[in-house]
Amino acid sequence: MGRSSSPRATLCFRPDDHGDPRQRAPQVLILEGYRRRDAGTVSVLGFDPARRERALKQRIGIVLQSTGVEQFLTVAEVIEMYRGYYPSPRPLDEIIDVVGLNEKRDDRVKRLSGGQQRRLDVAIGLAGDPELLFLDEPTTGFDPGARRRMWDAVKNLVSLGKTIFLTTHYMDEAQELANRVAVISAGRIVAEGPPRSIAGREMSHTIVRFRLPERARALPRSLKSSVPATDGRVQIEAADPVKVLHELTGWALEKGVTLEELEVARPTLEDVYLKLTAGEAAAAE
Template sequence: MTATQPAPSRIGTATEDPPAVRVRGLVKRYGGKAVVDGLDLDVRPGECFALLGPNGAGKTTTIEILEGVRRRDEGTVSVLGVDPAAGSRGWRARIGVVSQAESAGQALTVREALDHFARYHTAPRPTGELLAVTGLEEKAGTRVSALSGGQRRRLAVALGVQGRPEVVFLDEPTTGMDPVARRQFWELVCGLRAGGATVLLTTHYLDEAAELADRVGVIADGRLVDVAPPAELGADLRRRATVSWLEAGARREVGTENPSAVLRDLLAAHTRDEVPGLTVTRPGLEDVYLQLVGAVPTRAEESLR
């Protein structure tokens, strides 16, 4: 699977099905400080939604509230039509969780751990299948305590999807994985979506969000600052292009929403030769993300300096 060949979407619409996840006015405070501050979010059935944001932005807290393992202070939350705070055992069987915490028995082998937790599900995915899709076949007889960090993440993913969940929460699932394991994980997520599952993941990897997500939400200081398909995130920021060229041996740059006019002027001034070092670039996903979370100044802010 490549970024140029995205997985086919199974997204429903508001007229077809209610959201698999709906959040309105979500607030969570610690010591009087709101780490989630009035967050609104809908995740559609069959969608892969990626939640991006810096450390401390409120991503994990939001996910834990949706999983029903952390209480909210304000707002309404619905996952598969149920308030997670009152979710029954039957509801929990319909969701899958891959958290940042270790959950498998350290003294068990990988295969034993998968076989053990399979007993908690009505129709678990076969252990051999899980070992294959997470790249753990060669580690099936290894004790969990002897696995590397990346291998433990793969086991956590296997356990999280073992029960064929309708909604899967993945909290930074590929942290510590090598590039090959990450690609295997991406294929697993695409397989989950092809089977109709809804996936909500947090990640620090922008390429992962661009590869997997139908839509991306950027959270900063506990608030959702933008939601859009990866290629459309930060639409206003993407309109501004940077025209760059060499002049008297020095690099010149102009930020503009009308690069054609700048190019026209440059070409008029260089009628006898090409404009040296001429480039025209627009912000990519990383540039847009950094501006949305306030990690870099915008052009307008730079102009005030």
């Protein structure tokens, strides 16, 4: 990984580590310099991370799933302590502002909520003003409000020109934050690209879903061949959704049928992810 022309990158990997940091993707550990590779070459900002050179350490930041921080120090004191480890740290006030902890700067760590402590972890990772920040599962266990505040913090980092290498199990998080996504399955990157187009997503057919009442008659003959029905729900993959909807709604009006739970959507990033990792999921069962 050399200098990125784009300030964001998201890595999505299989959701079966149950939050155990010891089971983090080995590729990420290799990039961070915590695990030696078996073969091949790796470059991070022009350095081999396996050598754990000081020059590389000063240019990257790592935010783990949990960080042990002195509970009786204040937010500002903790960040200031970590700033002292670097020759050219980022200004304290800027760090606190970026992670949205201005109102908590003088509060002791033990009084912070889980989401606030997670943002403090990010602040620690920013102390050395890194070019590249590894951010591991930043919102695991968060409520919706806390997740949004963390997303805002990540977006603030991007506005500073930082490259973020973020691992997550949440597809909506990748969709919201990433301009590039990689999917890991069985230890290999099986797809990589922008969220909108990864694995041919932009070329995929539109999905039309609805539920038919039990009393409803059969669908039009032209739609039968492409309609798998399960548990009363019907799904149509439509290359031309306007044409399909016109025919479907015309038939429903003519027959007096209500198309319950009707929705029209393109395949989501989660749909693509599940398809790409289906083999691994089946092997795990």
